[in-house]
Amino acid sequence: MREFQSLKFLSIFKGLFTILGVDYAAMEKILQIKLTMDERRVPTIFQDAGKKKEGNQFLKSLWIYGLYSLILVPFLLIGENYIFQLSLVFGIVLFILMTSMISDFSAVLLDVRDKNILQTKPISRKTIAAAKIVHIMIYMAFVAGSFTAIPFFVGLYKHGFLFSLIFLIELLLTVLLVVVLTSLLYLVILRFFDGEKLKDIINYVQILLSVGVVVGYQVLIRSFEFANVETVYVFSWWHLLIPPLWYGAPFEVFLNGDFSSHFMAFTALAALVPILAIYCYAKLMPSFERNLEKLLSDTKTRRQKRSWLDEIGALLFCRSKEERTFFRFAATMMKKEREFKLKVFPALGIAIFFPLLFVFSYPAEGGLEEISKSSMFLFIYFCNFMIPSLVYMLKFSEGYKGSWLFKAASIERASHAHSGALKAFFAKLYFPVFIAVSFVFVWIFTARIVPDLAAVFLGALLQTLIAHKVVNEGDFPFSASFEFAQDTGTAKMLLLSLLTGVFIGVHFIAASYTYGIYIYIALLLAALWIGWQKVFPENKKLGKENSNLALNRTD
Amino acid sequence: MEAENDKVLSIKNLKMRYGRKDVLNGIDLEVTKGQIIGYIGPNGAGKSTTVKIMLGLVDDYQGEVVVFGQDISSGDPSYKKKIGYVPENAEAYDNLTAMEYLVFTGELYGMDRDAAQTKAELLLQQFDLLEVRHSRLSSFSKGMKQKVMIIASLLHDPDLLFWDEPLSGLDANSMMVIQEILAQLAAQGKTIFYSSHIMDLVEKISNRIVLLVKGEVVADGTFEELKEMSKEGSLSGIFNQLTGFTEHRSKARDFVSIVQGDKADA
Numbered sequence: 061m062r063e064f065q066s067l068k069f070l071s072i073f074k075g076l077f078t079i080l081g082v083d084y085a086a087m088e089k090i091l092q093i094k095l096t097m098d099e100r101r102v103p104t105i106f107q108d109a110g111k112k113k114e115g116n117q118f119l120k121s122l123w124i125y126g127l128y129s130l131i132l133v134p135f136l137l138i139g140e141n142y143i144f145q146l147s148l149v150f151g152i153v154l155f156i157l158m159t160s161m162i163s164d165f166s167a168v169l170l171d172v173r174d175k176n177i178l179q180t181k182p183i184s185r186k187t188i189a190a191a192k193i194v195h196i197m198i199y200m201a202f203v204a205g206s207f208t209a210i211p212f213f214v215g216l217y218k219h220g221f222l223f224s225l226i227f228l229i230e231l232l233l234t235v236l237l238v239v240v241l242t243s244l245l246y247l248v249i250l251r252f253f254d255g256e257k258l259k260d261i262i263n264y265v266q267i268l269l270s271v272g273v274v275v276g277y278q279v280l281i282r283s284f285e286f287a288n289v290e291t292v293y294v295f296s297w298w299h300l301l302i303p304p305l306w307y308g309a310p311f312e313v314f315l316n317g318d319f320s321s322h323f324m325a326f327t328a329l330a331a332l333v334p335i336l337a338i339y340c341y342a343k344l345m346p347s348f349e350r351n352l353e354k355l356l357s358d359t360k361t362r363r364q365k366r367s368w369l370d371e372i373g374a375l376l377f378c379r380s381k382e383e384r385t386f387f388r389f390a391a392t393m394m395k396k397e398r399e400f401k402l403k404v405f406p407a408l409g410i411a412i413f414f415p416l417l418f419v420f421s422y423p424a425e426g427g428l429e430e431i432s433k434s435s436m437f438l439f440i441y442f443c444n445f446m447i448p449s450l451v452y453m454l455k456f457s458e459g460y461k462g463s464w465l466f467k468a469a470s471i472e473r474a475s476h477a478h479s480g481a482l483k484a485f486f487a488k489l490y491f492p493v494f495i496a497v498s499f500v501f502v503w504i505f506t507a508r509i510v511p512d513l514a515a516v517f518l519g520a521l522l523q524t525l526i527a528h529k530v531v532n533e534g535d536f537p538f539s540a541s542f543e544f545a546q547d548t549g550t551a552k553m554l555l556l557s558l559l560t561g562v563f564i565g566v567h568f569i570a571a572s573y574t575y576g577i578y579i580y581i582a583l584l585l586a587a588l589w590i591g592w593q594k595v596f597p598e599n600k601k602l603g604k605e606n607s608n609l610a611l612n613r614t615d
Numbered sequence: 616m617e618a619e620n621d622k623v624l625s626i627k628n629l630k631m632r633y634g635r636k637d638v639l640n641g642i643d644l645e646v647t648k649g650q651i652i653g654y655i656g657p658n659g660a661g662k663s664t665t666v667k668i669m670l671g672l673v674d675d676y677q678g679e680v681v682v683f684g685q686d687i688s689s690g691d692p693s694y695k696k697k698i699g700y701v702p703e704n705a706e707a708y709d710n711l712t713a714m715e716y717l718v719f720t721g722e723l724y725g726m727d728r729d730a731a732q733t734k735a736e737l738l739l740q741q742f743d744l745l746e747v748r749h750s751r752l753s754s755f756s757k758g759m760k761q762k763v764m765i766i767a768s769l770l771h772d773p774d775l776l777f778w779d780e781p782l783s784g785l786d787a788n789s790m791m792v793i794q795e796i797l798a799q800l801a802a803q804g805k806t807i808f809y810s811s812h813i814m815d816l817v818e819k820i821s822n823r824i825v826l827l828v829k830g831e832v833v834a835d836g837t838f839e840e841l842k843e844m845s846k847e848g849s850l851s852g853i854f855n856q857l858t859g860f861t862e863h864r865s866k867a868r869d870f871v872s873i874v875q876g877d878k879a880d881a
Binding site for chain 2: 096097185
């Protein structure tokens with residue numbers, strides 16, 4: 061075991077923890093153990109290959125945040141309208157932190173597995189809870205750090221020292237705010253429900269939160285009339301409810317010397333809410349830990365439910381009994397696995413919300429009528445943008461250890477597992493979203509876009525296939541731990557998502573010729589046909605072509 | 616009854632409910648120094664819940680639980696210093712090596728780092744695990760892991776042991792060693808509270824047997840005393856009788872016939 065720099069840094073606050081009644085030495089030991097274990101999470105595939113891939117995988121994936129952070133830079137450079145610029149910057153920061161907190165660290169917060177190990181030792185609950193929240197904060201600090209490092213230096217260069225100081229303090233407050241408020245929210249939910257019901261509720265709250273954060277960010281932008289940067293900020297009372305504005309205001313107060321009462325109020329909220337929240341949390345921590353126990357107990361008995369939709373889907377889309385079995389299995393897993401839903405549903409929500417948002421918020425002079433003649437329906441490609449990461453998620457499961465079953469059972473063709481799962485994903489997740497958005501779009505853009513929608517749909521199928529080929533081949537579906545969901549293939553995923561851009565480009569070119577779109581559709585169909593045979597060669601019915609294609613297999 | 620200061624543990628009218636389900640319906644138990652108590656009962660009788668309450672893992676119970684003269688509902692965790700615990704299913708931080716885990720546990724119990732290390736090494740050697748002390752627990756077999764858990768529970772020389780299924784995964788030789796260790800620890804004045812489903816072992820090891828059924832103590836005494844209560848000669852016979860389970864043969868017959876019936880259909 062080694063010494064961790066983050067723990068050395070933490071020891072600065074030793075006194076503070078002691079005042080709060082935390083046994084600092086014990087907390088430090090627990091944190092050291094937890095950080096050591098985080099370093100050792102190694103994807104099972106690497107262990108099999110005998111390769112050692114040590115080091116904290118999460119920390120290695122942080123560079124992507126550095127890349128994302130570049131979008132903050134323009135906001136820092138355009139001028140000194142701080143309430144506008146910095147509210148946006150902190151809006152994005154809060155968005156990133158909140159998403160990361162909900163999807164990656166909720167599990168840590170709600171973890172009950174080590175209860176038997178830690179709580180049986182002579183350590184107070186307060187200490188255990190503190191260790192937990194500090195553990196999360198360390199990671200959140202890394203996320204926040206890598207997301208704001210570049211903007212920080214840009215700000216230092218452009219706006220000077222005082223700016224950076226405020227920036228840094230506010231960053232600390234936002235991390236506190238996000239972590240503690242999320243915990244408090246869970247605490248409230250934990251009070252009122254128990255068992256499986258509780259887990260479901262938490263799951264839905266997480267999904268709603270993730271979508272809500274995105275929507276909230278859009279609302280923030282709209283609270284400025286951002287036709288030009290010189291916008292003058294006009295206060296209305298409901299702005300007090302938008303946290304990013306709290307964090308934009310101090311810059312106005314301290315740098316532009318604007319002491320108007322609403323800016324002072326924002327500044328006060330920015331500092332007081334996190335501190336108040338942490339005080340509440342410290343008070344309520346023991347009851348939080350106690351109520352966590354409820355996650356384990358479930359006293360209800362359930363009846364068997366069978367989904368007719370899934371049955372029909374399996375009959376309609378699958379050709380063999382085995383494939384049907386996997387289709388149904390995958391459909392059930394997608395419905396029941398909370399972690400899966402948590403990672404996937406927010407993306408789906410956004411896939412519905414964004415195309416509509418872009419179209420409706422477009423500042424067109426002629427209103428909807430003008431829009432209906434444009435090619436803005438291409439925003440529906442936003443649905444396709446999500447595909448690669450969703451397909452990638454098919455690999456993971458909470459119960460990944462059960463996947464020995466696939467190897468022990470006599471499965472005729474492993475590829476049925478993949479094709480069945482892919483078909484289930486497409487039928488159950490992508491298709492409903494696509495249909496919902498298409499419905500609205502046909503209403504706006506009239507039936508003339510139907511061929512285009514067909515092209516988008518086929519493009520989605522092709523992209524699903526490509527994404528599957530690149531990221532999932534080899535592993536059975538639902539056979540890896542979610543622990544590794546965020547580590548591997550971040551760059552690959554990014555490229556695969558950007559593939560949507562290629563589809564849009566080709567679509568755009570095709571649409572500029574008469575009948576071009578039909579040729580594009582034909583091409584897509586052909587590509588799909590060939591691609592499907594290549595990726596799932598054994599599924600082919602005709603014997604002759606099958607053997608030829610089988611020879612062409614790369615693996 | 617022994618002297619008051621020999622009392623290690625005392626439970627009075629302990630009740631517990633999860634939601635609408637009563638798990639414990641008023642348990643009374645007094646445990647004195649040096650006893651080896653076999654805590655037995657069918658699945659779902661409330662054994663683990665009782666142990667969890669005594670360890671402070673569950674605290675919305677009713678009744679009084681006093682350990683080493685301290686009412687544990689006070690929230691002060693210091694009484695746990697003299698307790699050693701082996702959890703069911705050998706739950707541990709699997710990504711740690713055996714040594715790291717042991718030293719960590721020792722430190723949480725307030726031991727000095729070096730002392731914990733030295734002692735852990737010596738104890739691992741006794742179980743022939745010295746070679747693998749720097750391997751991760753995740754690579755250990757169930758029996759090896761169980762031995763590490765047993766060492767972890769003894770490292771700080773506790774006075775009271777809670778062992779939940781301590782012998783699962785151990786081979787016959789190791790079981791005998793553990794059995795002997797238990798006897799000698801009890802002779803030194805340690806109190807051992809353990810649960811198991813292996814009736815032959817409970818019969819041999821324990822000097823007191825507590826049988827729990829549906830959240831109530833239905834029998835409490837030495838094996839000899841229990842034998843007098845029942846016509847059966849073995850503990851598993853007594854267990855069957857006291858839990859009201861007699862139809863094991865017909866149940867098995869039905870089961871097997873269903874298995875074979877399935878074959879005929881296919």
